Every structure is written in structure tokens, then in C-alpha cells.
Amino acid sequence: MTKVIFVVLTTIMLFVSGCSGPLTGIVIDDESKTPIEGAIVHAEWFVTVGIGLSHTETYAIQEAVTDKEGKFKIPGVSLLRPSITPPEVIVYKKGYVAWNSKAIYRFPEYDDEMRTDFKWGKDIIFKMERFKKTYAHNGHIQFIESYLDLSKEFVDAISWEFPLASNEGELYRARSVYDTKTSKQEIFREIIKELHQQEEDHIK
Template sequence: MKTDFVKKLTTGLLLALSLLISYTAMGAFNSTITVKVVDAETDEPIEGAVVLVQWTKTTGFGFKATSIYKLVELVSDKNGELTIPGVFKLGASKPMLVVYKKGYVAWRNEYIFPSYERRTNFHWRDGYVFRLEHFKAEYSHKDHVSFLDRSNSSLNMGLL
């Protein structure tokens, strides 16, 4: 009788601990952060850069559906700074993030233009600096629009 109680208590404690760990881990990328947007060559702040952030959520069992949970659009101030509000909800995805200013290459947290390499150096944290590169003459405007369109499609469809 006592061993059944101990087993149930142990199972309950392990379940509670695993939920706490997963909930805490999710909060790491869902906290509110203040970031800065700068010119990659000069480190000067960029005023008026548009930052678009989207969180999605997946629901259902078997046939799952992804939908937009939260969508935020912000503009950097004269110091290149802005504050991105976070979310704290079980089931919310990591945020998809795009930073854009005319004359610069769009910055995405998933991929790098023009190579479409996976970005590995982004961390959702307070004080992060987005370094925007000038759009170079050798870059294709058509490819850049496609890069942005992929972001937009992902936002609309909740794919990223």
C-alpha cells in the first residue's frame, strides 16, 4: 500500500518537474526584449527599420492545424532601438522575425540573404543587435523580393 503511494507521488513529482522545465525553457524566447538595429558597416543606429514578429500555435491531435497566435509590427526609433513584447503560452512557437529598411538587405532569424543559409547566430535576448547590410549592386532585386515574399507567405500561412 505504501509503495503504491510512493510510486504515485514519484510519478507526480516527475511530471510536475518536467512541465516546469519545459514551461521555463519556453519562456526563454518569449520574454519581452529591447533590441537595436544598426548599419553593419558603420554601427550607426538605423531609424525607421520595420520589425515584424510572429508566433504561431499548433492545435489538434492527428490532423494538426497551425495558426497565428500573435503578430507584432514595430519601428525602430532614432537610436535604432525598439522593445519587442514577448508571449508566455504553452504551445506557442519560437517567433519568426523579419527586419527591413529600404536600401538594406532584409534580415530574417531563419535564413540569410542571398545564400539562404540557415541563420545560427540569432538568440532571443535583451540587447540583441540586428546588423543590416546595404543592398549591393550585385544582388538581385527579384531574388530579394522572393526572400521577403517567403517571409510574408510564412507569416500569412503560419509556416515558420
């Protein structure tokens, strides 16, 4: 019996240690493969609490900013506690689509799918996609805010997108009232196209 307990405890310790150790890596442009300086890397741990371990809440948040070589290091948490879930990570840099360890945001479908290729550890390469003119800030902000409890610094970094996202949302709501046949995706495509056309006309 003692041997069984020892094996179980050892397994738990290895699991927690693997999830809470340091995270190091480099953030690069997916097309040019060049390093991205100034990207915010946000890591968040959750702990299962409540009667019957019914829900989770934020346990710890750590952030780092990439250097000129695109490198960063997050120390991780070392407390041995089996109820801590594996950390989730989100990477943000103005001009790029946010990278999330839990999901991938797809344009122009304006939807996300679960990510299965991330594993917490060392020397991880984060490839970030450039935010194209055909992409919507409205859906992008919702994607960023829906998964994690963001810090003030992170919110400040994405705040420039708020008025753009709000404008797109208002235009969508106004148009969807009378246009009930066109899909949400198509309406947003039309709105983004019109907004960029107005921007180009204004520049001219």
C-alpha cells in the same frame, strides 16, 4: 510520479517563458556601425494545431519601429501554451538586405542558408547589410515573403520594390526561354548589370 510531472511542467514553463518574453535590441548598419532609424522589426509566433499536431499557423504578430538610436522593443506574448513555437523575426529598412532570424539571404548566389546565430532575448544587435547595385529585388522580395505572414504596414514598406522585382522577373523569363545553358544566377547578374547601365545612361 508527482515529482516527475512537476519537473516536466517546470521545464515547459521555462521553455515557453524564454520564447515569449520581451525582445529588445538595436538595429545598425553592418559597415558603419551607425544606428538605423525607421527599420521595421516584425516578430511572429506560430502554434502547432491539427490532428496529431500536423501543421502550424500564425498565433500572434507584433511589430516595432526603431527610433533615432536604432532601438526598439517588442513586448512578446505571455500565454502559457507548449504548442507555441519560438518566434521568428524579420527586420526591414529600405536600402538594406532584409534580416531574418531563420535564414540569411546570399548575393550574388540568390539563395539562402539557415541562420544559427539568433536567440530571442534582450539587447540584441541586428547588423544589416546595405543593398548593393548588383543585388536583385526579385529574389529579395521572394526571400522576404516566403517565411512570414507580413502585416499591411510591412507590405507597404516593401512595396517600392515590387515593380523593380516584377521587371527583373519578366526579363529573366523572357531570356531563359532561349538561353537554356546559362544558369539562373548568371542571367540575373547580367540583367541587373544591364538595368543599372540603362539607369546611368538615363541620368547622363
